[in-house]
Amino acid sequence: MEALMNIDRRWLFLVVFVIVFGILIHPIGLPIVIGPDAQKAYDYVQGLPAGSVVWLGIEFNQSSKGELLPMVLAVANQLFKNNDKIVVSGMWQYGTELVQPYIENIAQKYGKQYGVDWINLGWRPGNATFLHQATQDLNAACAGVDHTGQPLSSFPIMQSVKALTPDYFKLAIVFDAGTPGLPDAYIPIVYEPLHLPLLDGTIQMSVQENKNYLQAGQIVAMIPGSAGAAQYEKLVGVPGQALASQDPLSLGALFVTLLVILGNIGYFATRGKKA
Amino acid sequence: MRKEVPMIITALSALAAVFGNFFWLGHHWGVMDLLDNWFNRSFAFAALIGVINLSIIHINAIRRRKENWVYSLILLIAMYGYAILGLIQTTDGPQASWIYNNVLTPLDSTVFALLAFYITSASYRAFRARTVEATVLLVTAIVVMLGVAPIGAVLFTDKISSLAQWLLNYANAGTYRAFSIAGSLGAMATALRITLGLERAHLGGAQ
Structure with missing residues (x-):
C-alpha cells in the first residue's frame, strides 16, 4: 500500500504526456x-x-493564447456572420498582432474588407491613460494610425467610430488574462462612467474574480476559460482548438482525480502502521 | 530633508489623486489623466532603475567569474540586444517580431505546458485527507475540477456541474468578496497612514 503513496513522478509525467498527445491525435x-x-x-x-x-x-498575449484565442476566433466568426463590424485593439503588447492573421482569415471567409468592416488599431501603451483617451477621442488615442501605421482617416469604418462610447459601440468584448484588463481598466473607465455594455472572455484562473462583476451587473455575460471557449465554438458552429482540447483536459482531470484517490488510499492504509 | 521632501511629495500626490477621482472639478480639469501620464513615466524610470540594477549585479558576476557567470552574460546580451533592436526598428520591426515569435513565444508556451506535469505530480503528493479541513478542500477541488471539465457531465450527469457552479457562485464568490473588501479596507488604511506620514517604511531605513 505504501507504494501507492510513492509512485515515481516520472511515471506520472509519462502518463500525462501519453494522455495529452494520444488524445490530441485520436480524439474521443x-x-x-x-x-x-x-x-x-x-x-x-x-x-x-x-x-x-x-x-x-x-488583453492577453502568448501565454494565454490556448484559452483565449479560440474565444476570439469564435466571437469574430459570429460577429462577421451577423454582419457586425469589429474594432480590434489592446493594451497588451503583441496581443493584437497575435490575433491579426486569424481575424484576417475569418474576414476573408465572410468576404469582409479591412478598413470597412473591421480594423485593427494595434497595441496601445499607456494602460488606463490610453483607454481613458479612447473614450474621448479614439483617433487621438491611437496617434491617428492603425496597427500598420496607415492613417485612420483613410478607413471608412473610422468615419463612423469616434470614441469608445455607447454612441458608437454597441458592445465591448474584453478577452483578458490579467492586468491591464477588465477589473482595473474596462470597468472603472468604460463601464462605470459610460455604461457601455461589457462582455468578458477570461482564463479559468480569473473566472472567479470576474464573476463578481457579472453578478453585480457590470458585465453582461462571460465566456469562462477553455471549457467556455469550447462551448462557444459549439454554439457558433466553428469547431476549433478549444473543442479539440476538451478531451485531453477531461482525461487529465480524471487522471488527477484517480491519483488523489490512490494517494489517499495509500495514506489511510499506512497511517495506522506508522503510528 | 531626506525624509520630509519625499513625504510631502507622497502626500501631495495622494491628495491630487483623491481630488482627481472624487471631485467634479478634478475630473473636469483632467487631473487623473495628468497623474496617469506621470505614473507611466515614473514606471518607465522604475524599469530603467531595474535595468541598471540588473546590469550592475550581472557585470560584477562576470568580472568576478562567479558560478554560472555565463548565464549573466547571456542575460545581458539578450536584454541589451533586444532593447537596441527595439530602439532601432520598434518592437513591431521584422527582426524584433521574429525573435519574439520564434524565441520568446515558444519558451513561454513550453513553461506553461510544463505546469500540467507539475500540477499533476503536486496534487498527487499534497492532496491528503489529513484533517477535516483538508478533506473539505480536497473534495471541493475534485468536484469543481470534474464539474468544469466535460468528463464530469459524462460520468455523473450534469449534477456535478451544478454542484461545481454552486460552489463557485456562492461559497467561492462570497469568500472572495469578503477577502476583497477586507483587502481594500486594509489598503485604504495603509494609504491613509502613508499620506499622513505615519507609515514611512517606503522611505527606507527604520521607522
Missing part, C-alpha cells in the same frame, strides 16, 4: 454540455442589431 469526442455562461454570452452577441460596431479588447 466527449459530449460538450453548453453552460449557462457561454449560452448567455452567445445570446447577447446574437441579439445585437445587424451592423453593430463591437470593440474587441485583446
Whole structure:
C-alpha cells in the first residue's frame, strides 16, 4: 500500500504526456454540455442589431493564447456572420498582432474588407491613460494610425467610430488574462462612467474574480476559460482548438482525480502502521 | 530633508489623486489623466532603475567569474540586444517580431505546458485527507475540477456541474468578496497612514 503513496513522478509525467498527445491525435469526442455562461454570452452577441460596431479588447498575449484565442476566433466568426463590424485593439503588447492573421482569415471567409468592416488599431501603451483617451477621442488615442501605421482617416469604418462610447459601440468584448484588463481598466473607465455594455472572455484562473462583476451587473455575460471557449465554438458552429482540447483536459482531470484517490488510499492504509 | 521632501511629495500626490477621482472639478480639469501620464513615466524610470540594477549585479558576476557567470552574460546580451533592436526598428520591426515569435513565444508556451506535469505530480503528493479541513478542500477541488471539465457531465450527469457552479457562485464568490473588501479596507488604511506620514517604511531605513 505504501507504494501507492510513492509512485515515481516520472511515471506520472509519462502518463500525462501519453494522455495529452494520444488524445490530441485520436480524439474521443466527449459530449460538450453548453453552460449557462457561454449560452448567455452567445445570446447577447446574437441579439445585437445587424451592423453593430463591437470593440474587441485583446488583453492577453502568448501565454494565454490556448484559452483565449479560440474565444476570439469564435466571437469574430459570429460577429462577421451577423454582419457586425469589429474594432480590434489592446493594451497588451503583441496581443493584437497575435490575433491579426486569424481575424484576417475569418474576414476573408465572410468576404469582409479591412478598413470597412473591421480594423485593427494595434497595441496601445499607456494602460488606463490610453483607454481613458479612447473614450474621448479614439483617433487621438491611437496617434491617428492603425496597427500598420496607415492613417485612420483613410478607413471608412473610422468615419463612423469616434470614441469608445455607447454612441458608437454597441458592445465591448474584453478577452483578458490579467492586468491591464477588465477589473482595473474596462470597468472603472468604460463601464462605470459610460455604461457601455461589457462582455468578458477570461482564463479559468480569473473566472472567479470576474464573476463578481457579472453578478453585480457590470458585465453582461462571460465566456469562462477553455471549457467556455469550447462551448462557444459549439454554439457558433466553428469547431476549433478549444473543442479539440476538451478531451485531453477531461482525461487529465480524471487522471488527477484517480491519483488523489490512490494517494489517499495509500495514506489511510499506512497511517495506522506508522503510528 | 531626506525624509520630509519625499513625504510631502507622497502626500501631495495622494491628495491630487483623491481630488482627481472624487471631485467634479478634478475630473473636469483632467487631473487623473495628468497623474496617469506621470505614473507611466515614473514606471518607465522604475524599469530603467531595474535595468541598471540588473546590469550592475550581472557585470560584477562576470568580472568576478562567479558560478554560472555565463548565464549573466547571456542575460545581458539578450536584454541589451533586444532593447537596441527595439530602439532601432520598434518592437513591431521584422527582426524584433521574429525573435519574439520564434524565441520568446515558444519558451513561454513550453513553461506553461510544463505546469500540467507539475500540477499533476503536486496534487498527487499534497492532496491528503489529513484533517477535516483538508478533506473539505480536497473534495471541493475534485468536484469543481470534474464539474468544469466535460468528463464530469459524462460520468455523473450534469449534477456535478451544478454542484461545481454552486460552489463557485456562492461559497467561492462570497469568500472572495469578503477577502476583497477586507483587502481594500486594509489598503485604504495603509494609504491613509502613508499620506499622513505615519507609515514611512517606503522611505527606507527604520521607522
